[in-house]
Structure formats: structure tokens, C-alpha cells
Amino acid sequence: xxxxxxxxxxxxxxxxxxxxxxxxxxxxxxxxxxxxxxxxxxxxxxxxxxxxxxxxxxxxxxxxxxxxxxxxxxxxxxxxxxxxxxxxxxxxxxxxxxxxxxxxxxxxxxxxxxxxxxxxxxxxxxxxxxxxxxxxxxxxxxxxxxxxxxxxxxxxxxxxxxxxxxxxxxxxxxxxxxxxxxxxxxxxxxxxxxxxxxxxxxxxxxxxxxxxxxxxxxxxxxxxxxxxxxxxxxxxxxxxxxxxxxxxxxxxxxxxxxxxxxxxxxxxxxxxxxxxxxxxxxxxxxxxxxxxxxxxxxxxxxxxxxxxxxxxxxxxxxxxxxxxxxxxxxxxxxxxxxxxxxxxxxxxxxxxxxxxxxxxxxxxxxxxxxxxxxxxxxxxxxxxxxx
Ligand SMILES: Cc1cc2nc3c(=O)[nH]c(=O)nc-3n(C[C@H](O)[C@H](O)[C@H](O)COP(=O)(O)O)c2cc1C
Ligand SMILES: CC(C)CC(=O)C(=O)O
Numbered sequence: 001x002x003x004x005x006x007x008x009x010x011x012x013x014x015x016x017x018x019x020x021x022x023x024x025x026x027x028x029x030x031x032x033x034x035x036x037x038x039x040x041x042x043x044x045x046x047x048x049x050x051x052x053x054x055x056x057x058x059x060x061x062x063x064x065x066x067x068x069x070x071x072x073x074x075x076x077x078x079x080x081x082x083x084x085x086x087x088x089x090x091x092x093x094x095x096x097x098x099x100x101x102x103x104x105x106x107x108x109x110x111x112x113x114x115x116x117x118x119x120x121x122x123x124x125x126x127x128x129x130x131x132x133x134x135x136x137x138x139x140x141x142x143x144x145x146x147x148x149x150x151x152x153x154x155x156x157x158x159x160x161x162x163x164x165x166x167x168x169x170x171x172x173x174x175x176x177x178x179x180x181x182x183x184x185x186x187x188x189x190x191x192x193x194x195x196x197x198x199x200x201x202x203x204x205x206x207x208x209x210x211x212x213x214x215x216x217x218x219x220x221x222x223x224x225x226x227x228x229x230x231x232x233x234x235x236x237x238x239x240x241x242x243x244x245x246x247x248x249x250x251x252x253x254x255x256x257x258x259x260x261x262x263x264x265x266x267x268x269x270x271x272x273x274x275x276x277x278x279x280x281x282x283x284x285x286x287x288x289x290x291x292x293x294x295x296x297x298x299x300x301x302x303x304x305x306x307x308x309x310x311x312x313x314x315x316x317x318x319x320x321x322x323x324x325x326x327x328x329x330x331x332x333x334x335x336x337x338x339x340x341x342x343x344x345x346x347x348x349x350x351x352x353x354x355x356x357x358x359x360x361x362x363x364x365x366x367x368x369x370x371x372x373x374x375x376x377x378x379x380x381x382x383x384x385x386x387x
Pocket of ligand 1: 045046047097098099100127128129130149177260282283284285286315316317318337338339340
């Protein structure tokens with residue numbers, strides 16, 4: 001029995017212990033519990049997706065269509081879930097997806113998440129739209145592994161400044177999110193007239209940046225806050241970017257780069273041809289193109305197109321350890337967990353996030369072993385059957 005699955009015994013022996021009783025072992029209950037805890041606006045922002053939310057539902061339905069076929073008598077006494085992805089070692093192939101504005105879910109926001117992730121050894125991917133600066137989050141995470149997610153702004157000098165700051169603060173890999181140069185039609189937020197950024201939440205990396213400050217006439221204070229928010233709106237995303245612009249990223253970032261938001265095999269191929277180190281198969285949790293295919297349905301085609309020439313990561317719909325097994329079997333090297341840890345944050349701060357991460361790791365290990373595997377790389381399409 002490994003340290004990860006020991007968490008299961010610990011719960012049997014001591015109950016959920018130091019964590020709040022409302023934290024469930026069934027992680028699919030997190031959303032309902034978080035709804036009771038959060039304001040309607042914060043909950044709507046986290047749980048909501050684009051349009052009629054058909055793609056958000058499709059993301060989950062795709063997991064249900066695949067079933068694991070357990071194999072017996074294969075000596076699974078010694079399990080090893082550890083992985084190395086884009087030069088980062090981790091105890092299990094799980095990263096914390098970039099999620100902006102975490103202070104709307106808990107006052108400790110990204111700092112609590114960084115501490116919880118570091119205590120499990122799992123990497124965070126810090127959003128440009130975080131509610132704390134990348135330097136503050138790096139300090140909170142200490143020795144914990146960290147990647148930086150870039151929202152590529154219109155102002156190239158600002159983009160360079162973000163990359164230089166991330167490098168200096170110890171972020172080792174760069175994730176560039178391509179699918180959100182502008183916000184999609186999100187009815188839950190529209191109906192509540194809620195956009196945290198307009199209230200100056202999620203702008204910490206911008207407001208603290210010397211290039212941004214120069215553009216708004218100096219440090220951001222009450223006097224120029226409205227100007228700063230409007231400048232954020234004007235520069236946040238760049239819809240004119242093309243594949244040719246990736247050269248610019250390479251010039252300004254010497255570590256590994258992964259493109260997030262890839263759904264089409266041809267785009268995955270272009271990423272490889274452009275010298276990218278990884279792709280993240282993601283539809284942003286159904287928050288951008290409503291009616292888009294389920295991210296899990298995009299995964300096998302992307303993995304085949306990449307053909308082992310770059311890392312393939314996956315997100316959009318991961319809720320349990322068994323979901324992780326399915327994504328790994330369909331070609332992902334690692335997954336990014338997103339909404340579940342935000343709900344853990346809402347319910348229990350740092351301890352809540354740690355709870356979610358430990359449950360996911362333990363459930364992944366147990367599902368892997370009980371279905372006849374010792375390591376994630378033993379999983380493949382033959383592990384699954386379409387139901
Ligand atoms: C509240 C919220 C904020 C998010 N913020 C970002 C962000 O700042 N950068 C980014 O690349 N993705 C962001 N995402 C998308 C996640 O990284 C991830 O792709 C998505 O949530 C996966 O879907 P799932 O949560 O349903 O598994 C956000 C998602 C949510 C729910
Ligand atoms: C638009 C971003 C700043 C945040 C985000 O990615 C999201 O809300 O999905």
C-alpha cells in the first residue's frame with residue numbers, strides 16, 4: 001500500500017479529521033456543497049459555462065460513455081504513479097489548472113491553493129488573471145513546482161514583462177491559453193451583471209506590472225483605478241494572433257511551452273511543427289464555444305496527431321480518479337484538475353484544496369491498481385470499452 005492510498009485508511013480510521021465535515025469523499029458532491037457556501041455571483045462564475053452549457057454537459061457525458069475493463073492477477077503490489085512532464089517531476093500525473101480570480105472563492109485564494117499543492121508536490125499553473133501577483137504566489141508555494149499561464153495581451157511589452165517576471169519568480173514552464181482572447185457569451189454572469197475584473201479582482205499581475213503602470217500614468221491608486229480597469233479591458237486579449245506569432249514566444253521564453261485549448265488534430269500538428277513542447281487538450285470547461293465537441297472526444301485524435309513528439313495534457317470534465325484513468329488511457333500524459341479544487345477552496349481553504357488533491361490521488365491509485373495496472377503508462381485504449 002502506498003502513501004497515496006494510505007489516505008483511504010486514514011479516513012476509515014480517523015474520519016475526515018482536521019478537514020471540515022462538509023468535505024465529501026465523493027468529489028462529485030463538491031459543486032452542490034460549494035453552491036451553499038458561495039455568493040450567487042461567485043458560484044455562477046465558477047460553475048457557469050458558455051451559452052446553453054451544452055459543451056459543459058458533453059464533457060461529462062463523454063466520460064460516461066467510456067468504461068474501464070478491469071484485469072485480474074497482474075501483481076499490482078508495487079505501484080508508481082510518479083510522472084515527469086515538461087521537465088517537472090510530480091508524484092501523480094495531476095496538475096492544478098489555471099483558474100483566475102480565486103479570491104472570490106476564499107480570501108486566501110491562490111496563496112492557499114499554492115500551499116496545498118506544494119504540500120502534495122503537485123504543480124500549480126498560475127493564471128495571468130490571478131487575484132494575487134505571481135511573486136506572492138511563488139513565495140506562498142515555496143519549493144512547490146509551478147508553471148505560468150499566459151493570457152497573451154495586445155501590448156507585446158507587457159507580455160514580455162509577464163514572461164520575465166514569471167521566469168524570475170521560478171515558474172519553469174509556460175502554458176499559453178489560446179481559446180480565451182475574449183470572454184464567450186456566459187449567461188449566468190450576464191444575468192447577474194458580474195465580471196470580477198471590472199471590480200479590479202484578477203488584475204493583480206497587471207496592476208503590479210511596470211509596463212502596465214507606465215501605460216496608465218503610474219502606480220494604480222484610487223485616482224486612476226477606473227483608467228486601469230479600462231486599460232485592462234482594452235489590452236487583455238489579442239484576437240489577431242496567428243501561428244506565426246509563436247516565434248515571438250520562443251524568443252522570450254527559454255523553457256518548455258504548452259498550448260492550451262487544442263481540440264483539432266491539425267492544430268496539434270501545427271503546434272508540434274512550431275516547436276511547441278506540449279499541447280493541452282481543453283475546451284476551457286465548456287466556457288468558450290458552446291456546442292463544441294467534448295474535450296475527451298478530441299483527445300485520441302490529438303494524441304495520434306502528436307505521435308509522441310510533444311507532451312499531451314488534458315482538461316475539461318475531470319471530477320474523479322476514475323476520470324483520470326480514462327483520460328490517461330485515451331492518450332493524455334497528465335491531466336489538469338480545475339473546478340473540483342476551486343470548490344475545495346470555497347469549502348475549506350487550503351485544507352479543502354489539499355483534501356480534494358489527496359482524494360483524487362488516492363482514488364486514481366486505487367482505480368489503477370484494482371483494474372490491473374501498476375503505472376499510468378500501462379494504460380491504453382485496450383483498458384477501456386465504449387458503452
Ligand atoms: C472560474 C474559472 C476560471 C478560469 N480561469 C482560467 C484562467 O485564468 N486561465 C485559463 O487558462 N483557464 C481558466 N479556466 C479554465 C480551466 O483552466 C480549465 O480549462 C477548465 O476549468 C476545465 O474544465 P472543468 O473545470 O470543467 O474540468 C477557468 C475555469 C474556471 C471554472
Ligand atoms: C477570462 C479569464 C480572465 C478568466 C477565464 O479564463 C475564465 O473565466 O474562464
